[in-house]
Amino acid sequence: MSLSGKAKVAGVMGWPVSHSLSPRLHGFWLQRAGVDGTYIPLPVPPERITEAIRALPALGFRGANVTVPHKEAALAAADRATERAQRMGAANTLIVEEDGSITADNTDGFGFVENLRQGAAGWTPEAGPAVVLGAGGAARGVIGALLAAGTPEVIVLNRTRSRAEALAADLQGHFPQQPITVADWDARASLLSRAAVLVNTTTQGMKGNPPLELDLSALPVSAVVTDIVYVPLQTDLLMRAAARGNPVVDGLGMLLHQARPGFEAWFGLVPEVDEALRAHMLTFVGR
Numbered sequence: 001m002s003l004s005g006k007a008k009v010a011g012v013m014g015w016p017v018s019h020s021l022s023p024r025l026h027g028f029w030l031q032r033a034g035v036d037g038t039y040i041p042l043p044v045p046p047e048r049i050t051e052a053i054r055a056l057p058a059l060g061f062r063g064a065n066v067t068v069p070h071k072e073a074a075l076a077a078a079d080r081a082t083e084r085a086q087r088m089g090a091a092n093t094l095i096v097e098e099d100g101s102i103t104a105d106n107t108d109g110f111g112f113v114e115n116l117r118q119g120a121a122g123w124t125p126e127a128g129p130a131v132v133l134g135a136g137g138a139a140r141g142v143i144g145a146l147l148a149a150g151t152p153e154v155i156v157l158n159r160t161r162s163r164a165e166a167l168a169a170d171l172q173g174h175f176p177q178q179p180i181t182v183a184d185w186d187a188r189a190s191l192l193s194r195a196a197v198l199v200n201t202t203t204q205g206m207k208g209n210p211p212l213e214l215d216l217s218a219l220p221v222s223a224v225v226t227d228i229v230y231v232p233l234q235t236d237l238l239m240r241a242a243a244r245g246n247p248v249v250d251g252l253g254m255l256l257h258q259a260r261p262g263f264e265a266w267f268g269l270v271p272e273v274d275e276a277l278r279a280h281m282l283t284f285v286g287r
């Protein structure tokens with residue numbers, strides 16, 4: 001479809017940006033809805049990211065996504081940030097407002113929770129404690145989003161316990177009513193008995209890495225199991241959990257759902273995450 005002179009324009013800034021699936025994702029929604037708009041890859045080197053972001057209003061962009069390594073710089077370059085972006089110390093979505101100012105948002109945690117809501121019928125964030133494996137940036141987004149959505153307690157387990165403690169101490173200030181409990185990595189199997197949801201945010205199980213070592217025997221069969229990676233789509237953890245009867249949710253949906261708030265703000269339509277979109281995206285994901 002060709003664009004008119006009034007086309008709405010957005011894109012994704014990254015360095016490199018060639019690996020980004022976001023143009024495929026937004027392109028699918030734009031085409032399906034017949035929107036007079038486009039979403040393009042924007043390769044921006046780190047030393048020019050602030051300049052590039054500040055140029056968005058002058059160029060008439062509706063906004064942009066920002067990916068690695070620009071997420072922290074994007075937060076700093078914006079005029080204001082949502083609470084969840086501030087809590088993350090990073091932004092993935094920039095919205096150019098009508099007055100030309102830029103709002104930074106972080107929708108990664110939103111995408112995580114929405115993916116679980118859609119993929120695990122009957123699960124709600126309030127259902128019970130979450131056990132989160134890992135304490136990196138991904139864990140931070142997941143834990144913050146779960147607590148913001150009402151999860152009563154989060155148990156964080158990380159190979160390097162001090163990292164889990166630092167993360168818990170920091171996030172606990174934002175959610176004083178909901179305990180963030182840290183335990184030893186070696187005790188992870190026994191703590192699974194408390195989980196209503198189990199989340200792997202470690203790199204274990206990702207393509208090129210060994211599978212996550214975790215004995216699932218104490219995990220209630222009602223607990224939802226999810227992995228935030230989507231290459232491979234079915235990790236060893238998800239396959240083992242499904243085999244014993246646990247509901248499982250793969251990580252692709254997190255990518256799809258995190259894109260919704262940006263699309264809606266830029267193009268004025270509520271996009272849907274459905275099987276057609278998943279099938280389209282799976283053609284670009286190395287399984």
Ligand code: ATR
Nearest residue numbers: 134135136137138139158159160163201202203204
């Ligand atoms: P991200 O920001 O994407 O979450 P990260 O900060 O590199 O990535 O975090 C990777 C996570 O995988 C960490 O929690 C890491 O544990 P450490 O903090 O101890 O490094 C975890 N991880 C990596 N290799 C691991 C392994 N062999 N066993 C267990 N956890 C591992």
